[in-house]
Amino acid sequence: MPFVEPDILMTDEEFRLIRDYIYNHCGLSFDTSSKFLFEKRLANRVRTHQLKNFKEYYRFLRYDPKSNEELSSVIDILTTNETYFFRESCQLKAFSEEILPEIKNRKDANAREKNLSIWSAGCSTGEEPYTIAMLILETGLFRDWGIEIFGNDISQRVLQVARRGVYTQTSFRSTDKSFIDKYFDPIEGKYKIKDEVKNMVRFGYLNLMDRNKMSLLRNMDVVFCRNVLIYFDIESKKKVIQNFYDKLEEGGYLLLGHAESIMNISTAYALQHLKNDMVYRKPFQRINTIWSKPTVLA
Numbered sequence: 001m002p003f004v005e006p007d008i009l010m011t012d013e014e015f016r017l018i019r020d021y022i023y024n025h026c027g028l029s030f031d032t033s034s035k036f037l038f039e040k041r042l043a044n045r046v047r048t049h050q051l052k053n054f055k056e057y058y059r060f061l062r063y064d065p066k067s068n069e070e071l072s073s074v075i076d077i078l079t080t081n082e083t084y085f086f087r088e089s090c091q092l093k094a095f096s097e098e099i100l101p102e103i104k105n106r107k108d109a110n111a112r113e114k115n116l117s118i119w120s121a122g123c124s125t126g127e128e129p130y131t132i133a134m135l136i137l138e139t140g141l142f143r144d145w146g147i148e149i150f151g152n153d154i155s156q157r158v159l160q161v162a163r164r165g166v167y168t169q170t171s172f173r174s175t176d177k178s179f180i181d182k183y184f185d186p187i188e189g190k191y192k193i194k195d196e197v198k199n200m201v202r203f204g205y206l207n208l209m210d211r212n213k214m215s216l217l218r219n220m221d222v223v224f225c226r227n228v229l230i231y232f233d234i235e236s237k238k239k240v241i242q243n244f245y246d247k248l249e250e251g252g253y254l255l256l257g258h259a260e261s262i263m264n265i266s267t268a269y270a271l272q273h274l275k276n277d278m279v280y281r282k283p284f285q286r287i288n289t290i291w292s293k294p295t296v297l298a
Helices: 012-026 032-048 054-063 067-078 089-109 127-139 156-164 177-183 234-247
Strands: 115-121 146-153 184-187 190-193 201-205 220-225 248-256 270-273 278-281
Touching: 012 032, 012 054, 012 067, 032 054, 032 067, 054 067, 067 156, 089 127, 089 220, 089 248, 089 278, 115 127, 127 146, 127 177, 127 201, 127 220, 146 156, 156 201, 177 184, 220 234, 234 248
Parallel strands: 115 146, 115 220, 146 201, 220 248
Antiparallel strands: 184 190, 248 278, 270 278
């Protein structure tokens, strides 16, 4: 008879301790209904570290020198990182056909430096920032510009996949074959992103609740943060949305997932109705006019 490892059960107190520690670390919020998820998905981590129970595992998360690495693994296990190229096509059409031309015309008219900076926050395995890069190339508007695309995530595992840039067919469920032929090389039944696209994107680890690390990012023209806020509670959302506001240039755009909204979170942004989609935008401020900091709703 095969040996079956006994279940490792989680008490309510252990769940609260681990859940709150994750929340304080990165703002990810889980309600009491998530206890079963924690128990089933984290039991193998307890076994991996040869611990007796979740109380010992909590101490490991708090005090072990490798706790940051373990937290990265925990976040991987508890969250969904599913994504694919050209996700939410209407929004991407607005980005390529309306937002990018507006940025180009505005900066040309103001004789500003020819730089385009875009941030993919919560980039997962890289499909989103690479999609952004391909769309920029397709417009042909920025050939003589400095282009910076930043892809950040709190999971080191997905960042490794993103940097490798090799994808299976499941990542191309919404991708026109012409893009695959033009921007990817087939390799052993998979597809590798070409250097022309890959070199446009820089990937890095970032906790969206870490304001000090976020100080490295500024003057963004567009911030993509799609299907990320669903993991935050209202207080964490307020902090993240304000951080995005601080990093955007005046007139910059914030693109969220279609199931996400900043209603009842912030009045700092203007909701702009484009032909293909609705997006949030950081308003322009009048020159020589004293203005107060935009309101984050209490």
